Amino acid sequence: MSKIIDFHAHAFPEAIAWKAVNHIGSHYTIKMYGKGIIADLLESANKSGVDHVVIHSTATKASQVRNVNDWVASHAKGKFIGFGTLHPDMDDIEGEFERIISLGLKGIKLHPDFQGFNADDAKMDRIYSVIGNRLPLLIHAGDENLDSSSPQRLSNVLEKFPELTMVAAHLGGFKNWKEALDCLIGKNLYLDTSSAIQYMDKSFASKLIKAHGTDKVVFGTDYPSMYHEIELEAFYKLDLNNKEKEDILYNNAAKILGLN
Numbered sequence: 001m002s003k004i005i006d007f008h009a010h011a012f013p014e015a016i017a018w019k020a021v022n023h024i025g026s027h028y029t030i031k032m033y034g035k036g037i038i039a040d041l042l043e044s045a046n047k048s049g050v051d052h053v054v055i056h057s058t059a060t061k062a063s064q065v066r067n068v069n070d071w072v073a074s075h076a077k078g079k080f081i082g083f084g085t086l087h088p089d090m091d092d093i094e095g096e097f098e099r100i101i102s103l104g105l106k107g108i109k110l111h112p113d114f115q116g117f118n119a120d121d122a123k124m125d126r127i128y129s130v131i132g133n134r135l136p137l138l139i140h141a142g143d144e145n146l147d148s149s150s151p152q153r154l155s156n157v158l159e160k161f162p163e164l165t166m167v168a169a170h171l172g173g174f175k176n177w178k179e180a181l182d183c184l185i186g187k188n189l190y191l192d193t194s195s196a197i198q199y200m201d202k203s204f205a206s207k208l209i210k211a212h213g214t215d216k217v218v219f220g221t222d223y224p225s226m227y228h229e230i231e232l233e234a235f236y237k238l239d240l241n242n243k244e245k246e247d248i249l250y251n252n253a254a255k256i257l258g259l260n
Helices: 014-028 038-047 062-075 093-102 122-131 151-160 177-183 202-212 228-235 242-257
Strands: 005-010 052-056 080-082 108-110 137-139 166-168 190-192
Touching: 005 242, 038 052, 038 228, 052 062, 052 242, 062 080, 062 093, 093 122, 122 151, 151 166, 151 177, 177 202, 228 242
Parallel strands: 005 052, 052 080, 108 137, 137 166, 166 190
Antiparallel strands: none
8 A cells, every 4th residue: 555645734723623614615615524623634644544644724814924834833743744834915024934944844835815916926926036946835726716826827936936846736726727737737846636636527637647747746635625535535546557646645745845
């Protein structure tokens, strides 16, 4: 059985988890499976033999960034690996980025739609410049009703900042996969499988993954959107050979995260 890294999962403080989960479900009009709390996420991961889970959250306001990063860092131990977040309206982006590294967080997560900016807006240049090639960047991609994180915008970012180790979530664009095929597939970035293969024709998903390169795709669940058991069941139905599945489930993510 292959080792597994879930590269894309969310968890929230228990006091706000219910509200956060319901907000996500309402925004994307999808059923939410998990409770959004650490204990439930850990139970789901353990049940499916997942080795590591990358947890992250984003700050909708600049004033929330430090608290979000502190909370994620406090849970980034054992099975969990933490990603920090930044916000373009912050005063000291450089200082918080250095603090993220000092907290032991292993990457940055941005969500243009929820954080209120266009991915390729000039005001984001400072953040992308600070990140550079020092940490991987996981960025939300695609929305049926918003243009902020479109595959085209992510392509624009890559063109301007080719040094970024970018991971575009949801196979390059949630429910915008034809645009992802045109704008991102084959370019110098990674994609994650979260909140994608559940909603796609399996043959088209397999084609898109192979066209991009199975060495540049990582597995993710988008918990609490989905439990690991259900997401893995869908993943194993893709038309990929064992080596390709092993790379996506573990090897590619391990390389990005610097794991042995």
